[in-house]
Amino acid sequence: MQTLNSLQEDTAKLESLYGNRGNQQGQRLQSLEDKLSSQRDMIATQQRQIDHNARELLEAGNRTRTDWLLAEAEYLLRIANQRLLIEKDIGGALSALKSADEVLTESDDIGVYPVRQQLAREILALKGISSVDRTGLYLTLEAAIDGVHQLTDQALISEQAPGFVGSALSEDGSGPGGEPSVLFKAWEKFKSTLMQVVVVRRMDESVKPLLSPDQSAYARLNLQLMLEEAEMAVLRGNQPLYKRALAKANAAVEDWYDGSNPRVNALAKTLTELSSRNVAPDLPDISKSLDLLKERLAGRSGEGNGGDDS
Known part of the structure; x- marks a missing residue:
């Protein structure tokens, strides 16, 4: 009987022991399940955060690209205004305006519609202006300068030419000191040579005195400076x-020159044709599109600041 009681006590102890272990294992299992559930929730939360961050980055990337394109368009519009106002380069300004319009098209920003509308007006206004061929005009003037230096001394026959001192000579060709001048000596030598040829001249025309080579060179230099000023x-x-x-x-x-000389006549015609050219046509105002784009950029900046505050 005592043995039976002892066995029952041992059995009760074992049941109590294993029961406690079972409870502990159950508690551990429940704890593991709770941790697993918590980790699942954490993973889900992190995934949602990742998705949210990805969307934010995508939107931020889109805004950055658009803003960059608008900044590029603004730069092109500044270049267009500079070329037109400072360099008077109609073709360069027109090209810059067209490039700016293409960039604005690529931006897909509906807010630039007024800018593109104004750009269309400015592009049309520039197309209506005759472009000035400055390179062609410059090269023509350079050719005219070359033509000046090809004029012979004999073509310069007027006492109105620069450096003419005929009036300072006495009738015998002497200067203020009474000595024959270098010009008079050269003139006498020239007349001696000239007497060896036959010259036919209308007697009712006034005779214009020929000038010295030095005076001829001085006249050519004066003409060159005038044409360089035109350049x-x-x-x-x-x-x-x-x-x-x-x-x-x-x-x-x-x-200064004899108009019957073929080279003088050709030079005179060239200068007359050049005189009719307009190197500074009336230019339109193309700054309005730039002002509108600046307003749009300022508006986008305000929108971005408002988004950050929220």
């Missing part, structure tokens, strides 16, 4: 300076 005016788009320089050159050729 400068072409490059700067300065119409008053251009007209003034060519007017002086035309007057000099007419006053």
Whole structure:
């Protein structure tokens, strides 16, 4: 009987022991399940955060690309205004405006519609202006300068030419000191040579005295400086300076040189044709599109700041 009681006690102890272990294992299993559930929730939360961050990055990337494109368009519009106002380069300004419009099209920003609308007007206005061929004008003036240096000394026959000192000579060719001048000696030598040929001249025309080679070179230098002044005016788009320089050159050729000389005649025709050219046509105002784009950029900046605050 005592043995039976002892066995029952041992059995109760074993059941209690294994029961406690079972409870502990159950508790551990429940704890593991709770941790697993918590980790699942954490993973789900992290996934949602990742998705949210990905969307934010995508949106931020889109905004950055659009803003970059708008900044590029603004730069092109600045270039267009500079080329038109400072360089008077109509073709370059038109090309920059067209490039800016293409960039704005690529931006897909509906807010730039007013900018593109104004750009269309400005592009049309520039297309309506006759472009100035500054390179062609400059090269023509360079050719005219070469033509000036090809004029012979004999073509310069007017006492109105620069450096003429005929009036300072006495009737015998002597200068103020009574000694024959170098010019008089050269003139006498020239007359001696000239007497060996036959010259037919209308007697009712006034005879214009021929000048010395030094005076001829001085006259050519003066003409060269006038034409170089016209070249400068072409490059700067300065119409008053251009007209003034060519007017002086035309007057000099007419006053100083014999118009019957073929080279003089060709030079005079070239200068007359150049005088009719306009190197500074009236230019339209193309700054409005730039102002509108600046307003759009400022508006986008305000939108971005508002989004950050929220």
